[in-house]
Amino acid sequence: MQNNTMSLKKENQCIDDKKFAVINPCKMCQPMGAVQVLLGVKGAMPLIHGSQGCSTYMRFQLCRHFREPINVSSTSMSEGTVVYGGEGNLLKALNTIWKEYRPELIGVTSSCLTETIGDDMSLIIKKFKNSHPNEDLPPIVPISTPSYSGSHVDGYDKAVKSLVENLARPEEDNHKINVIPGIVSPADIMAIKDILKELGMESIFITDTSESLNSPLTDDVSFLPDEGTKVDEIRESANSIATISLSKHADSAGAFLQKKCGVKSISGPLPVGVRNTDQFIDYITKIKGIEVPESIQRDRGKMIDAIVDAHPYNYSRKVAIYGDPDVVTGLSRFVSELGMIPSIVCTGAESNRFVQDMENIAEENNISPVVLAGRDLYDLHQQVKCMDIELLIGNSYGARIAEAENIPILRMGFPVYDRLGAQRISILGYKAGIRMVDTITNMMLENYYDESGHEIMDFQ
Ligand code: SF4
CATH class of the missing domain: 3.40.50.1980 (Nitrogenase molybdenum iron protein domain)
Structure with missing residues (x-):
């Protein structure tokens, strides 16, 4: 600019x-947005490849906003691993998470530190998979979030894109629409779901924090989100009629699905107020071929x-x-x-x-x-x-x-x-x-x- x-x-x-x-500042760092995406995936564990303070900061900030317990793991980089590279820490962290928590997905975000030293997360993840040849590992998705550029909004966008890039698989049409909500509240996601229900439109939210970040108090202690978008639903997003990114700054995944899988991409605006909500309703009724x-x-x-x-x-x-x-x-x-x-x-x-x-x-x-x-x-x-x-x-x-x-x-x-x-x-x-x-x-x-x-x- x-x-x-x-x-x-x-x-x-x-x-x-x-x-x-x-x-x-009027913004936060990229992993903050990426972690919010991952907390909307059922059974997912966010892993920040960086120093421990990064995950503490994310958990603290998200906890005091959502008033929910937030679990974000860390590769806990130290002075030595900064000098010699973070491969050992990332391998150990993946192993521990897999053995202890059996997540349905692990999303690995980078940080300022690991981007600066140039750790190749995709290569390290490949090594981890090769070292566990007979195990039914969950998808492990690398998300590049260099925090010295952009903002949490970019981190959100990159995380959604990484999920669809790594998981979406074209199969049979499913007559659904994908919704990328952007950084909105659980209540807002619920409001959009209610509107879609009224319109009779089936949807896949990428991703859905409406329950995972606004959950009831129960006797169970759950370390992973027990609600949210299923990994299989993200796979299925390649077969939808269209992708609506409510936020114009979170439309990279929609553009990717359009280019690679022919899923029409619609970008914003956020349905706030009369005119923007009219536009959202108009998109859906046209796609569905119905009256309001x-x-x-x-x-x-x-x-x-x-x-x-x-x-x-x-x-x-x-x-x-x-x-x-x-x-x-x-x-x-x-x-x-x-x-x-x-x-x-x-x-x-x-x-x-x-x-x-x-x-x-x-x-x-x-x-x-x-x-x-x-x-x-x-x-x-x-x-x-x-x-x-x-x-x-x-x-x-x-x-x-x-x-x-x-x-x-x-x-x-x-x-x-x-x-x-x-x-x-x-x-x-x-x-x-x-x-x-x-x-x-x-x-x-x-x-x-x-x-x-x-x-x-x-x-x-
Ligand atoms: S700005 Fe960098 S060091 Fe600070 S919390 Fe974000 S990723 Fe970690």
Whole structure:
């Protein structure tokens, strides 16, 4: 990207471009996304080929967001293995995981360290398989996730692609659609499954964390996800009618399946708000050759009714939105539907697609947001300080900005660790849209109106 601070609103250049460090990043490293994919595969064990701190960090971050026990194994690299190579550690780790846990799949992600020393994970995995010739080993999938480039969003995309590259096998057509949900909550995956059920469309989610990262409390202790997409379903994905990647930044597997197996690939947008959800429903009904069912039309109508009711309170309110690129663009279009103005949008990913999507949203709504791509929350804060932002929407990392500037914050995206219920936050589809209209509007009423319903005016 030539210029990663794209300001569509040129007069608001408040950022110190002489800053040489990232402060309060708006992204995480690649294995963080890859591990989330693997936790959605039934019986899978994620293995990070790196130092132990990497897996501790993933487990800590995922645990405090999903409030579930998270198992991520590590090859536990040390000074010696960095100098002499990590082959021995990876072989030992694979052996231990296989003997102790009998997983249905092992996903091996690399890390900064093992990418830098150049360990050939595919070759080491081959050696492991050759040393166990008579055993019924599970699929072992290498996932290259060099963490000094890209973000957790790229790691997610690479993990899904590696799964289909290694497992998908063309056989007979199955009349299903593949859904690559992207980094969304378990509740969001459930919402999409419900819509597909209403439309009578069978699906394969690659992958499905709706139960594995939002599971009931039982007496059983399970070290591997006992719910999620089955390995055989990923194999079967080569025989589907189409692949819908809800996130435009997670469509590499869809492109691969299109090229290699002739499965049509559809890329985004994330079905947030009326227009994006309409587009999703339209894809499915066209593929299925059916009319939109009455029940879905009624949900859509109720969402529009909620937007109309809320319009006087939301109209022209300035919002700053930050987080993963597809979530930010989805929410930007949604708040525009409410009559609000997405005045600043920020993502840590250096993504031209994000900038292009924001340009389209700006043109559709005749607005000029400040677009920060490949930037951090320090930059967001500087920009917030020089604009009259009335609502922040994003993950828990922005809570400090909200507090410092006395702006209400709606927590969503990943991670949300300072409030309970992140696994139940849903933004996809009409039903979730109605709840979001209520939540946002009530925040406006609480912060900008008195108890009689009159707007509090600031004449300073
Ligand atoms: S940035 Fe690198 S060292 Fe840090 S957790 Fe990620 S993979 Fe591990």
